[in-house]
Amino acid sequence: MAVTGAVLVLFLVGHMLGNLKIFLGADSFNHYADWLRTVGSPALPDRTLLTITEIALVLAVALHMWAAVSLARRAAKARPVKYAAKRKSQASGYATHTMRWGGVIIVLFVIWHLLDMTFGTVNPGGGDATPYDRMIAGFQPGRWWVGLFYLVAMVMVGLHLRHGLWSAFQSLGLTRRPRVRNALRVGAAVVSAVLVIGFVAAPVCIMIGVVK
16 A cells, blocks of 8 residues: 555656646647657657556556555454444544545546546547647636546545555654654645645646636
8 A cells, every 4th residue: 555655656746747847838848748758769669668657557556446445344354343432533534534535536537637638538629739738728717627626636636645644654653752743744734735736736827827
């Protein structure tokens, strides 16, 4: 669970930094998108490293979901009889109770996002448009529902990340002392918030006309 989570976090950070290049203009953003497809060339055919990365990400997502289900089943098997008194979850908080449905929303969003920005199937600009033009067309004010879906999905990603970081800190035994525990809790929230803000910055600026 932790290993696959770390892989996905590294991807999210890289993807967020790439998205922020849209603020540098169309040439910079399109050059970055083209570089992703040609990195390693001419030693390797185009899209070789990108395809390997995509396969690794699919495997990471599948293993992450499998780990979540396996851990839930193991926990249920370890305690088949419910407590007589209802206990408050040790991993309390809104994120904990929305992990399942949040994961479903994220998966649905990823499917839509690929159809929209990667393949251009549902994008107004179509598959022949440049990555920059697809981005601009995808988040026009008239498609406010796409922006809303994106925002909800990113919030869910942030909640997942905060919960995952906090769980990792607990598993490593770093939360025993109150002062350290509070600092790590704040740190997990800050990292998650930065990631969410970094992802929603471009769509919001496109929708309000700052990026055209």
